[in-house]
Amino acid sequence: MKVSVVLPAKNEAEGLRRTLPALAATLPGAEVIVVDDGSTDDTAAVAASLGARVLSAPYSMGNGAAIKRGARAATGEVIVFMDADGQHDPALIPQLLARLEAGFDMVVGARDGSGQASVGRGLANRLYNRLASWMTNHEVKDLTSGFRAVRADKFREFLHLLPNGFSYPTTSTMAFFRSAYAVAYLPIKAAQRVGKSHIRPLRDGLRFLVIIFKIATLYAPLKLFLPASAVFFLLGCANYAWTFLHTGRLTNMSTLLWSAAVIVFLIGLISEQITALTYRRDA
The missing domain is CATH 3.90.550.10 (Spore Coat Polysaccharide Biosynthesis Protein SpsA; Chain A)
Structure with a gap:
């Protein structure tokens, strides 16, 4: 060769x-x-x-x-x-x-x-x-x-x-x-x-x-975005547990963190699809 x-x-x-x-x-x-x-x-x-x-x-x-x-x-x-x-x-x-x-x-x-x-x-x-x-x-x-x-x-x-x-x-x-x-x-x-x-x-x-x-x-966007999404979700849960024990209510911060978890996950999902298209040989 x-x-x-x-x-x-x-x-x-x-x-x-x-x-x-x-x-x-x-x-x-x-x-x-x-x-x-x-x-x-x-x-x-x-x-x-x-x-x-x-x-x-x-x-x-x-x-x-x-x-x-x-x-x-x-x-x-x-x-x-x-x-x-x-x-x-x-x-x-x-x-x-x-x-x-x-x-x-x-x-x-x-x-x-x-x-x-x-x-x-x-x-x-x-x-x-x-x-x-x-x-x-x-x-x-x-x-x-x-x-x-x-x-x-x-x-x-x-x-x-x-x-x-x-x-x-x-x-x-x-x-x-x-x-x-x-x-x-x-x-x-x-x-x-x-x-x-x-x-x-x-x-x-x-x-x-x-x-x-x-x-x-x-290479694999979800391997980056999924853990980040999980961190936001767990932080929201922790904040909710803290505020419920001390004030007995759900605060805006918990809602914001859960919303961020969903958004980050969806961005990762879209990125995964874009990455798959990037590696198509006929793209």
Whole structure:
């Protein structure tokens, strides 16, 4: 099967000098696409000089946007996504491909604790993994890893769902689980990146929190809305018990909490139906 390798790159000239030669040695016949996301250094020139096909954007559109552009341009039956900063070892790609040949539709390189950029991001990723595992009823070992191999036709089904920012691994993984496509994990060790990370903890902290809720609403909204509805209902019951014992009457607060429980439940029910329509292949 023909393999395309897509590397989103923003100011990653130094990383590409290390990654592309190793990639050519591992997969000499593969199509290599470097998506230059508005770099201000010589990323595009370095990639072209090392034999990669370069797709350049006039300005930065985001990591997810680069992934989508690369996926549309790839001609292989299988697409391998990896970072251009030297964190991912091209020598591991044959192991990813072997798992695809065994019948899986997506194989993700799952990092251990040493592969996380910082303690804070490591804790956040563990939180994401636990939430995703609860949502899917499958063990999710690394929800945010950008090193993965996918069947191209299946991955393209979900391009309209992928954000332009940094959460494309999260969205694509949950989409594959939702559509009953088989997902496997390959344990890997990620090296330290070359250069400076584009993620800003303070700026991106709130955005990553939103991703948690996006995971829930993207995959199974009722698993988020039903517990919230139950909390409102129980609070209404508790408030009614308290006011009845002390004043012998039903207050507006209990009624308001029960109304909120019904509204939240109905929103969850509607969201569940919308999610089902989102994953229809003919939608």
